[in-house]
Amino acid sequence: MKQIDHVGALDVAIQLDSELIKVGKLAWRTRERRSYFEYAPEAIERRLLLSPFNLKLEGGVQAAPNAPFEGLHGIFNDSLPDGWGRKLLDRRLQRMGYDFTTLSPLDRLSYVGTTGMGALRYTPAGALKEVADKTIDLDWLAKQAELVDGEMDAADIDGLQAAQGGLGGVRPKIVVGYDKTNGRLIQDRNEGLSAGYEAWLVKFRADSDPREIGAEEYAYSLMAGAAGVDMAETALLKGASGVGYFAARRFDRGAKGPIHIHTLSGLLHADHRAPQVDYSMLLKATRLLTRDQRHVERMFRRMAFNVFARNRDDHSKNHAFQMDAAGTWSPTPAYDLTFSIGPGGEHNMAIAGEGRTPGRGHVLEEARTAGIKESAATEIIDEVREAVDAWPQFAEEAGLSQRRTAELDFVLNDRGVPPKHDVKATAQS
Numbered sequence: 001m002k003q004i005d006h007v008g009a010l011d012v013a014i015q016l017d018s019e020l021i022k023v024g025k026l027a028w029r030t031r032e033r034r035s036y037f038e039y040a041p042e043a044i045e046r047r048l049l050l051s052p053f054n055l056k057l058e059g060g061v062q063a064a065p066n067a068p069f070e071g072l073h074g075i076f077n078d079s080l081p082d083g084w085g086r087k088l089l090d091r092r093l094q095r096m097g098y099d100f101t102t103l104s105p106l107d108r109l110s111y112v113g114t115t116g117m118g119a120l121r122y123t124p125a126g127a128l129k130e131v132a133d134k135t136i137d138l139d140w141l142a143k144q145a146e147l148v149d150g151e152m153d154a155a156d157i158d159g160l161q162a163a164q165g166g167l168g169g170v171r172p173k174i175v176v177g178y179d180k181t182n183g184r185l186i187q188d189r190n191e192g193l194s195a196g197y198e199a200w201l202v203k204f205r206a207d208s209d210p211r212e213i214g215a216e217e218y219a220y221s222l223m224a225g226a227a228g229v230d231m232a233e234t235a236l237l238k239g240a241s242g243v244g245y246f247a248a249r250r251f252d253r254g255a256k257g258p259i260h261i262h263t264l265s266g267l268l269h270a271d272h273r274a275p276q277v278d279y280s281m282l283l284k285a286t287r288l289l290t291r292d293q294r295h296v297e298r299m300f301r302r303m304a305f306n307v308f309a310r311n312r313d314d315h316s317k318n319h320a321f322q323m324d325a326a327g328t329w330s331p332t333p334a335y336d337l338t339f340s341i342g343p344g345g346e347h348n349m350a351i352a353g354e355g356r357t358p359g360r361g362h363v364l365e366e367a368r369t370a371g372i373k374e375s376a377a378t379e380i381i382d383e384v385r386e387a388v389d390a391w392p393q394f395a396e397e398a399g400l401s402q403r404r405t406a407e408l409d410f411v412l413n414d415r416g417v418p419p420k421h422d423v424k425a426t427a428q429s
Contacts, residue, residue, distance in 0.1 A: 002097045007110045012037040013121045016325045028106040035064045050077035072105040074266035115190045119258035136185035139239035145172035145204040172204040199253040203246045214244040219398035227387035232333040243389045251333045260323040265316035272317035278350040283370040284288030289329045304384045312342025
């Protein structure tokens with residue numbers, strides 16, 4: 001098996017308002033299995049505080065903690081694809097004859113290079129064979145994703161990994177350029193899109209998902225929007241087979257270029273796979289980072305939606321913040337909203353200490369802790385409940401089957417009769 005030429009150091013830059021600004025240098029110490037970062041003088045001069053809680057804006061070398069990100073700082077771990085994206089890279093390198101088990105986090109960042117999510121860019125970039133075909137066939141890609149999920153050797157790993165674009169999460173997904181006027185899709189490799197195309201992402205079904213996950217997540221996006229939750233624009237894109245695939249406009253891309261994104265997990269150096277963070281911590285972090293109570297109320301509304309819409313896959317990597325060129329922080333639009341049972345049937349993030357059966361009282365207790373007036377909190381809760389009560393309307397608009405609509409209506413609104421099978425056993429975000 002061929003050995004990988006490991007990366008000892010990377011130059012880190014950030015692309016803000018179409019300007020590429022040097023941020024600093026990231027180095028890896030193999031013996032310690034952790035990274036060290038040093039800000040560039042120009043980043044300090046421009047006050048580019050990219051990770052306010054755990055990466056000080058000062059000269060000198062700053063060591064990353066050994067945990068929870070395999071010896072990587074939280075801000076740089078945010079750049080790495082996990083789950084699906086990591087699996088694709090490993091499979092692709094394995095097919096090329098390399099031992100992917102020896103990859104360090106810096107090696108993985110080098111393969112992200114200049115094509116990742118957000119605004120951070122890493123050089124030198126790891127070399128992988130260029131995939132020439134940039135056309136998009138949703139049904140074909142969905143089939144390839146299914147083959148990868150099933151560990152089948154027939155999958156086109158090269159094509160999928162090129163289309164994946166550094167995205168994280170468990171669900172298979174790709175980044176595309178989408179022309180809404182004619183429905184055309186092209187691959188987006190972060191090299192600039194042709195006129196008329198916008199940066200979007202498209203999700204495919206994972207083995208653990210219900211059959212109609214595309215329509216289901218689209219219906220949830222409509223319901224969240226009606227509840228007043230800030231959402232990126234969404235759509236249900238149909239393949240030639242008629243299958244619908246959930247798509248969302250990328251909020252890490254703006255009119256002037258990429259936008260710097262930082263997840264709550266990376267910001268707090270908290271492992272999203274363990275229940276270390278609750279909603280009190282999210283609301284507190286929002287206040288400290290944004291210094292704007294309006295943003296605290298935005299996050300509170302998302303919490304209320306997740307409670308009443310039964311989105312229990314609400315871990316710390318599914319909440320994030322964005323920074324503009326002036327260094328001002330605000331919450332990103334909400335994402336990954338769909339029905340999910342959570343670990344052991346509980347929310348990943350507890351609500352006033354309750355994860356299994358949170359209700360209106362727990363949500364109001366979080367409001368009091370966060371300094372949100374009871375009248376404002378009650379209004380938000382009522383608006384969310386009204387939207388959730390209208391679930392069948394959004395499901396019908398999304399084309400979800402009557403059977404699945406009724407299953408979820410029983411769980412969300414206690415209407416109808418219990419489903420013949422346990423809906424929780426098949427519903428997964």
